Amino acid sequence: MSDAMLSSMKILLGLGLLTLLLPSALPLRCYVCGTAPTNEQCNRNNQTCPVLENRCLTIIDIRGSSRTISKQCATASTCTGIISTSGLNANGDGVLAECCRNSNFCNINGAGSISARRALPALSLLVLLALVAQ
Template sequence: MGTLSNLLFLLLTVHSVNALKCYVCGSATTNQECNKSEQDCQAPLDTCMTTVGTLGGFTAISKTCSNSKLCTSAAAIASVDNNGNGVQVTCCNSYLCNYSGAASVTLHRWLLVLPLLLITLLFRQHT
């Protein structure tokens, strides 16, 4: 019985060390305000999702634990117009990775544009 207890304790310890933790907030106006609360994400929530909505000079930031498919889908349909108004969604999956919504939004744009540039270059080389 002692061996079973030790094995169970080990499994619980390993699981808690590898758990994803995200910053969470409802509707903050700055990252500093939003990063005051952290949450351990429970399965099947495997992604930190950051949503930044901008309208005029007003910005609302929301951070939460999410499912990777849901976050990726939300990021794919989010958009911002030429005036900077709209919604941006970013996804990440490492410990407290959603610290800076602004930096990850910029990185996310490049991750979307880079594959399109590579595909365009490949097509031009074959024609």
Template structure:
């Protein structure tokens, strides 16, 4: 009886771990086209990475599972000029979080600007 109760105890204490799932596509011209396939990311891939390249009217989108350090580094060097040409890289790490690359780009910009605005307001109040 002891082995059976030990097995039951083990099964009750082990929780299933849901791996990160991302939308993946090697190359697409629209977000809808890119969101047709998903993939469970395997360790050490802990981030969904979306890359959007724009040149004039042409857009290329790539989505994949990535390592957070690699994605963050790619996002730091990506840039877009005043005409909207260039590359944007976004990183996220929740279930199917890379559904809309454009929305997350806008969100990341606000997350960068908001602390700067708060710091500016604090300095103005102290002066």
């Protein structure tokens, strides 16, 4: 391999590594709201997160047919704590929490996860019943 080719490969490798590291060095941007009845209303405001708050947190509080959505920047430990205590009771009431950090505004669809999480236990039960019936 020629010196020029090796030099070009080193430059490309360096640029590739820089591209991978750059997004994590930039502050994350998240949708933020205190409490809103819809995801669309919650997505009207956004902010650049402080350096230590490198997650976008969405909290959905479900009480009967009433839902409120809150979004904010959060630390990893805040996300771990909230997610570990979130869940729905047998009536479908409770708090769901979701954190992300893969891209700016990754919490855009936070409220969309409600139906999927409610459907998952029902789907699991159906699969279990199908297996038992065989």
